Amino acid sequence: MTKLSVALATHNEEDNLERCLNSVKSIVSEIIIVDGKSQDKTVEIARRYGAKVIIRENPVMFHINKQKAIDEATGEWILQMDADEFLSDDLRDEIEKVIDMSGEEISKYQESIPDLFKKHQKVLEKRDSLIGEEDGPYVAFFVPRANYFMGRFLRYGCLSGWSYKTI
DSSP states (O other): OOSEEEEEEESSOTTTHHHHHHHHTTTOSEEEEEEOOOSSSHHHHHHHTTOEEEEOOOOSSTHHHHHHHHHHOOOSEEEEEOTTOOOOHHHHHHHHHHTTSOHHHHHHHHTTSOHHHHHHHHHHHHHHOOOSOTTSOBOOOOBOOOOEETTEEOSSOOOBSSOOSBO
8 A cells, every 4th residue: 555645636736736746756655636627737747747637627615626636545644735735844754754653653752742733633623523532543643834825924824734633
């Protein structure tokens, strides 16, 4: 089985996709892209990176195509991204390290994670209900992100990507 898959939904992302895929190509075993019938070079770029590309309608609820990409992934771990996102070198190194850890090693490593992430988890659990089980295996992680909007980084935002607690 593939260790790490990256899953993306795209539509006319030729200006963003290459940066995104360059940032993950060294740590992923497969790239899954569900494209909403792009009219630009998005699909061509994706195929240059060896992506499995599935072309389908571009629904108003783009999360439908995101879920399709996740469903097609075969990795033990799945990193869901948007085409305009990319991994910093530090985050890429951390993901590569964590996916090879045992559950016990992750538990110990988790002790070094800032309380901010735990606070965000509690906010999500209050809104959406409990995330996982305390005694279950680690299957997902939250990833901090910096949102760049209208020419500057936002000071407040949310975390996305993997979740942070056992499921």
